[in-house]
Amino acid sequence: MTESRIDFRRAKFLISAPDIAHLDQYLPGDVGVEIAFAGRSNAGKSSALNALTEQKSLARTSKTPGRTQLINVFELDAQRRLVDLPGYGFAQVPLALKNKWQQALGEYLQKRACLSGVVVLMDIRHPLKDLDMQMIEWAVASEIPVLALLTKSDKLAQSAKMKTVNEVRLALSKFGDWVQVEPFSSLKGTGKPKVLAILNEWCHPQWLADELAAVNNAE
Numbered sequence: 387m388t389e390s391r392i393d394f395r396r397a398k399f400l401i402s403a404p405d406i407a408h409l410d411q412y413l414p415g416d417v418g419v420e421i422a423f424a425g426r427s428n429a430g431k432s433s434a435l436n437a438l439t440e441q442k443s444l445a446r447t448s449k450t451p452g453r454t455q456l457i458n459v460f461e462l463d464a465q466r467r468l469v470d471l472p473g474y475g476f477a478q479v480p481l482a483l484k485n486k487w488q489q490a491l492g493e494y495l496q497k498r499a500c501l502s503g504v505v506v507l508m509d510i511r512h513p514l515k516d517l518d519m520q521m522i523e524w525a526v527a528s529e530i531p532v533l534a535l536l537t538k539s540d541k542l543a544q545s546a547k548m549k550t551v552n553e554v555r556l557a558l559s560k561f562g563d564w565v566q567v568e569p570f571s572s573l574k575g576t577g578k579p580k581v582l583a584i585l586n587e588w589c590h591p592q593w594l595a596d597e598l599a600a601v602n603n604a605e
């Protein structure tokens with residue numbers, strides 16, 4: 387089977403869920419493929435989504451992060467979706483809410499069968515905080531591949547950038563092929579072709595080919 391390249395510029399808003407605890411009620415059925423984007427507030431997630439889809443305001447960018455717990459789902463095509471998870475680790479969120487949020491996020495990662503990859507975005511100047519590690523561990527425990535994206539790479543000189551990339555690769559090497567690490571800049575477009583290639587691969591898991599073949603056979 388030849389795999390069609392997904393055109394990420396076609397992403398369009400599908401639905402919002404008000405908070406992760408009620409995600410089940412709002413998300414489309416657990417079929418096809420979902421790719422989730424996660425990261426601390428202000429990590430550059432909205433900017434990355436906009437850069438990858440070449441849309442200026444698909445996901446809103448903000449200078450006052452952490453206000454909303456809204457989860458936005460974007461549709462790529464009838465089988466494939468991007469999920470913009472709310473930023474975690476925002477200092478002003480009460481602890482009880484933080485814990486609730488973490489639990490719901492863990493459940494989403496562990497139960498959502500159509501999840502074929504998770505992008506964990508981290509500011510290249512502050513990578514691998516506790517909650518980032520938690521996200522990566524949950525995903526890998528559920529056998530979901532992870533792209534650790536080191537954002538705002540334009541903020542560092544080339545040598546400092548490569549030093550951090552290598553350090554993070556070493557720190558995550560215990561996860562083997564489950565975790566890839568790449569630098570990224572929404573501002574400069576650094577890393578974009580590499581990220582799009584990885585997302586494209588995640589858009590074509592074997593189970594989707596099987597699902598589609600089963601539908602064709604039934605017809």
Ligand SMILES: Nc1nc2c(ncn2[C@@H]2O[C@H](COP(=O)(O)OP(=O)(O)O)[C@@H](O)[C@H]2O)c(=O)[nH]1
Pocket residue numbers: 425426427428429430431432433434446447448449451452473537538539540541570571572573574
């Ligand atoms: N220099 C630089 N700044 C960035 C980049 N990506 C995001 N930012 C800035 O970082 C801040 C947070 O970005 P945003 O995308 O809203 O982060 P989010 O909270 O993770 O969605 C904003 O002020 C952005 O302009 C980047 O690649 N380079």
Ligand SMILES: [Mg+2]
Pocket residue numbers: 431432433445446447448473
């Ligand atoms: Mg955002």
